[in-house]
Every structure is written in structure tokens, then in C-alpha cells.
Amino acid sequence: MAALAWLAACESRPAIRSDFDPGPVPDELADGERLFDANCARCHGALAAGTDSGPPLVHRVYEPNHHGDIAFQRAVTFGVRAHHWRFGNMPPVAGLDELEIGRITAYVRWLQRKAGIE
Numbered sequence: 001m002a003a004l005a006w007l008a009a010c011e012s013r014p015a016i017r018s019d020f021d022p023g024p025v026p027d028e029l030a031d032g033e034r035l036f037d038a039n040c041a042r043c044h045g046a047l048a049a050g051t052d053s054g055p056p057l058v059h060r061v062y063e064p065n066h067h068g069d070i071a072f073q074r075a076v077t078f079g080v081r082a083h084h085w086r087f088g089n090m091p092p093v094a095g096l097d098e099l100e101i102g103r104i105t106a107y108v109r110w111l112q113r114k115a116g117i118e
């Protein structure tokens with residue numbers, strides 16, 4: 001029974017992209033990278049590759065057509081009720097304004113493009 005529950009939980013978490021290497025970050029995205037690392041990487045991982053606490057944002061599910069840039073503004077401002085995976089809810093992240101969230105989003109979009117997700 002416990003083993004079954006564990007299996008089910010595993011299947012509902014996307015794989016961490018441990019071999020993802022996008023190469024050097026362009027200068028104009030350095031701010032977005034810094035803000036992402038300080039505020040988001042704890043759960044979404046370095047290079048948005050995922051951790052045990054949150055999904056990779058470098059994932060088909062988060063491509064621009066499915067989660068537009070407004071989804072990033074909303075997620076950070078209001079938090080996210082768990083609906084795609086079984087990590088639990090994302091709490092709102094305080095201390096970031098719209099511009100800063102925009103910079104984080106631009107950095108994540110760049111990572112996605114490097115991974116072939118557009």
C-alpha cells in the first residue's frame with residue numbers, strides 16, 4: 001500500500017533536468033537570473049531544472065502558450081494552488097515588483113528556448 005502511494009506520487013512529479021546546460025547567460029538577463037536564484041531556485045531549482053520541492057519551469061507544461069507571462073505575475077503575487085503536480089501549493093513570494101517578475105520571466109523564457117520549449 002505504502003509502496004503504491006509512493007509510486008503514484010513519483011509519477012505525478014516531473015523529472016529534474018539534471019543534465020540541462022543552456023550555456024552562458026546573456027548580459028541583459030543577468031538581473032533576471034540573480035532574482036530567480038534568490039527567490040525561486042529554492043523550489044524550482046538552479047536553471048529552473050526542478051527540485052524535490054517544486055517543478056522544473058523548463059518543462060512543456062510551462063511553455064508560453066500554456067502559461068503566458070501573466071501566469072508568472074499571478075503565481076508570484078498570489079501563489080499557486082497545487083494543480084499540476086503533487087508538490088503542494090506555491091506560497092506568494094513577497095518583495096518583487098512587476099518589473100522584477102518580468103525580468104525573472106524573461107530569464108525563464110530564455111532557459112525554455114535553450115531547451116527547445118517555445
Ligand code: HEC
Pocket residue numbers: 036039040041042043044053054055067071072075076080081082083084085086087088089090091093096104
Ligand atoms: C516554496 C516553493 C516555491 C517557490 C519559492 C517558488 N515556487 Fe513557483 N511553484 C511551486 C510549486 C510547488 C508549483 C506547482 C504547483 C502545481 O501546479 O502543482 C509552482 C508553480 C509555479 C508556476 C506555474 C503557475 C501556474 O499557473 O501553474 C510559475 C509560473 C511559478 N511557480 C513561478 C515561480 C517564480 C517566478 C518564483 C520566484 C519568484 C517561484 N515560482 C517560487 C513552488 C515554489
